[in-house]
Amino acid sequence: MTDAAPMSFYDEVGGHEVFERLVHLFYQGVATDPVLTPMYPADDMDGAERRLTMFLAQYWGGPNTYSQERGHPRLRMRHQAFHVNPDARDRWLGHMRDAMDELQLPPLHDATLWDYLQRAAHSLVNTFEPTPASTTPTSTTKEPS
Template identity: 70%
Template sequence: MLRVGENGPGVEGTFYELVGGHETFHRLVAEFYRGVAADTELRAMYPEDDLGPAEERLRMFLEQYWGGPGTYSEQRGHPRLRMRHHPFKVNPAARDRWLTHMREAVESLDLPPLQHATLWNYLERAAHAMVNTFEE
């Protein structure tokens, strides 16, 4: 929906709404976890036999971050991403594997260039911030 402001027409709505809401984030995270499931090194970082709960947590987090429902915080509290990832050895190699699968997932959405860049830039910065060791 467009609205007119003092500087002319503007776009209204959250990024979550602009990219397609729940369906888009569901597709993104499902595609990402398809890659994780097939990646033996990265898969080993996920302690649960079923990736479904991790998939749901990531989807809820991303939806909330981008202006969707606050379900993540309602169910899990403050995201505290670094604290939640601390038990796992997230080194640059793990980060790069994560980014490889996330890049494929983002590409699969076929978003307009600005939305694609906005989403990818955030995910790339977040992945770099999660590195907690440089040990192999």
């Protein structure tokens, strides 16, 4: 009998490289999206990629770098300054789905990660007001992660 700890989801899917690739592919889509792009400071897109990669890695059992550098994730608080309506949520999920499809994770891993991402995205909706006609950022902070 072995006392080895079970593998984390993070390790099962391939570790840091997989989350880094997922987030990079995701942000390629975000960079072309007129609703989402204004939520990300153009001069800190790399920082946004790094933060989301750290967050997802930590959430799924990887290094706790996110908490060491940024404290508790507080996702709702960190996203409150942004106009996250169902349209923004659906666009975010669309780009994430495209990125996940490129990864081609095994079906159970894909379903597990997708379930979490959908729940997280739905939880961050903070308004039902339509997307503003202007593409001006609703905040100047360097979020979301």
